[in-house]
Amino acid sequence: MSDFAIELKGIDKRFGAVHANKNINLKVAKGTIHGIIGENGAGKSTLMSILYGFYQADSGEIFISGQKANIKDSKAAISAGIGMVHQHFMLVENFSVLENIMLGAEESAILTKGITKARAELKRLEEQYEMEVDPDAIIEELPVGVQQRVEILKAIYRKADILILDEPTGVLTPAEADHLFRILAQLKEQGKTVILITHKLREIMAITDEVSVMRRGEMVATRKTAETSVEELAELMVGRRVLLRVEKGEASPGDVKLSVRNLTVRDSRGVTMVDNVSFDVRAGEIVGIAGVAGNGQSELLEAIAGMRSATSGTVTLSGQPVDVTGPGDPADMRKRGLAHVPEDRHHTGLVLKFEEAENAMLGYHGDRKFGQSFLLDVEAVRKDAMEKIEQYDIRPPNPRLKTANFSGGNQQKIVLAREMERNPDVLIIGQPTRGVDVGAIEFIHKRIIEMRDQGKAILLVSVELDEIRSLSDRIIVMFAGRIAGERNPDASEGELGLLMAGVENKLEAAE
Amino acid sequence: MDTNTIVVLLQSTIRVSVPLILTALAGLYAERSGVVDIGLEGKMLAAAFAGAATAAVTGSAITGIGAAMLVSVALSLVHGYASISQRGDQVVSGTAINFIAAGATVILGQAWFQQGGRTPALSADARLSTYKLPGADAVRDVPVLGPVYSDLLSGHYLLTYFAFAMVPITWWVLYRTRFGLRLRAVGENPGAVDTAGISVVRMRYLAVTCGGLLCGLAGAYLSMALANGFVKNMSAGRGFIALAALVFANWKPKNILLTCLLFGFLDALSIYSQNAELPIMSSIPDQAIQALPYILTVILLAGFIGKASPPKASGVPYVKER
DSSP, X not given: OOSEEEEEEEEEEEETTEEEEEEEEEEEETTOEEEEEOOTTSSHHHHHHHHTTSSOOSEEEEEETTEEEOXXXXXXXXXXXXXXXXXXXXXXXXXXXXXXXXXXXXXSSBHHHHHHHHHHHXXXXXXXHTOOOOTTSBGGGSOHHHHHHHHHXXXXXXXXXXXXXXXXXXXXXXXXXXHHHHHHHHHHHTTOEEEEEESOHHHHHHHOSEEEEEEXXXXXXXXXXXXXXXXXXXXXXXXXXXXXXXXXXXXXOOSEEEEEEEEEXXXXXXXXXXXXXXXXXXXXXXXXXXXOTXXXXXXXXXXXXXXXOOSEEEEEETTEEEOOSSSOOHHHHHHTTEEEEOSOIIIIIOOTTSBHHHHTTXXXXXXXXXXXXXXXXXXXXXXXXXXXXXXXXXXXXXXXXXXXXXXXXXXXXXXXHHHHTTOOSEEEEESXXXXXXXXXXXXXXXXXXXXXXXXXXXXXXXXXXXXXHHHOSEEEEEETTEEEXXXXXXXXXXXXXXXXXXXXXXXXXXX | OOHHHHHHHHXXXXXXXXXXXXXXXXXXXXXXXXXXXXXXXXXXXXXXXXXXXXXXXXXXXXXXXXXHHHHHHHHHHHHHIXXXXXXXXXXXXXXXXXXXXXXXXXXXXXXXXXXXXXXXXOOGGGSOOEEOOTTTXXXXXXXXXXXXXXXXXXXXXXXXXXXXXXXXXXHHHHHHBHHHHHHHHHHHOHHHHHHTTOOHHHHHHHHHHHHHHHHHHHHHHIIIIISSSOOTTTTTTHHHHHHHHHHHTTTOHHHHHHHHHHHHHHHHXXXXXXXXXXXXXXXXXXXXXXXXXXXXXXXXXXXXXXXXXXXXXXXXXXXXXX
């Protein structure tokens, strides 16, 4: 028998152009809690979904307890003793707890016998692991913490020896998270192996025995938790990247153009994503918001842009109050001088099936220069697009080409050209260079600085710490929906990394 | 209205409810698994034709029923292939089946029998047979109970008793068997089913096959019991009424029985009012009564019955890869 519950060798997985997992090797010792840490999009969930048979690896081998395993679907994973608690729970919401536990493990074609047995077994497990749930409660009426318990019970009920948890604390309150950790510790005592996927360093330090760090689809390091530090992990996670040089002079901030006060945003599940955030952006300065993806930056941007309604708080744009708690009106925000480069150009920035020229005016298509009456002046639209193409060096220079056929960098330039050339007072930019090649990055960065020097107020959100550091005049770090701190751009990477990991929060909480 | 009138009306209600019940239950299996089944009408029509044509040629009712079910299942699998395997638009696929059935039945009927799209009238052996409940003749003269037992409950087709029995059977399958648990789960959250190690595709194909079998029976009933052979477009929107009944019943077997009986009763009322004067209805034109089931459907579906809560994954193809 091997000492390793799981051994992965050379796992490789692509989704189209995205290389999600690059030649991953990983060993997880039996009876331990093994953390896998990395930023959102680093490939952690993909790797674990491969292990659970939800996706198929393009190449590579999986060994369970030293035996080579062919995990072609979840059924194979379950019979190999693997259980998984997905980030988005895999529960049937209008089923009872018992029905969810039994699904796929019913024992016989007619349920009656199975139900009695399952009920007894569930009661035994509940007592053994101190996980109380009412077997007849309907899932959608239970709080998320309890729903998660059902997921764990589901895995144990199927006699899982290896339990994978994908970002289990994302939806939990701190008290619920502590309870979860007690359960995990108990599972470990019973000889089970636990794999914990997270981007929260605090959790890794608190509960794991070993930790592996993933970055951009690669497994960059594995450490014994006792022999590493939060600083080292933060650095491994974010990575030391070559700082791109951006020529920029001193900022000369003017009046406050964008003012955010006590902004709170909850998502559709009722989880607080932005928690009582306040800051100002002045004319002629760039305020960068740094943070590990998923800490509320996206929701903050969307709330300011009018794409998502805030729960409470106020936003003032050029001295005028904005109704951010209402249904939101991005068109109105644009009229009032706010331009928004959304984080996800495919989803919200562009209509990929449209011609370049159509995307280059989208959202401003009511402008008189694009047509006086209800008809569009197609010539004017194309002429305007051509001007932007020349100015931003968009290639190929063809306004009639379908937008989907442009490269990522050029698509991003189409969005930037559209929003920047409107000459807005306030520009909010999400992930300006995500998926953009180096040449285009330099150009985009220069344009952002130019806009600042023209006296625009710029709010920049990026998960690329280098980008934030090289462009911003002030850096705000967000963690768990709150502002974890504000620093000057000359703050060290390590210092920012700690803020991004919420380490100071923990110290404050402990005091 | 005397007892006799009521018995006649109710007996007629039962007769016309049968295809609605069978078809609505067929829809229930498909939709509970997450496959929207707008092609019920077409499958019923195609099955009616296949049943009548086969029975006319072979002279055997059983062979006719078998052919009806076969054709209906085949169309269900086409719909399944388009919407489960190919992840196509389920409404488009179902609508296509409706069109194909409407056209193909007439063309094939004309080509094979040269009677303007009709099938030849069926002989007694080729039609479905009725079944007299024990003692029906003996109690006929007992007041009230006699007619109820002998005329209302007795003397229906075997398929009628089967259709009514299918309601509790479906309930039992849905809520008391492993198949039912998985069926309900796959229509609510296929991801949960997949991660529980069950094939989503297999479950959905099984479900549409169940639907096909029941729909085939409904078709056979139309052309081999209610009528004496196939007539062009004889399903006459019953598939859609059944679909409405399914929605109205909130995808629950017991409610399906009630809604189908209600729609059936309105249908029976309109048939009856064409032939006999009913005291309250003499001043209402026939057409208005005939339109009642449809009007009621619209009103009920427009929200008078509260919110319909369809299976969550209904109409959504299951895609695992991102």
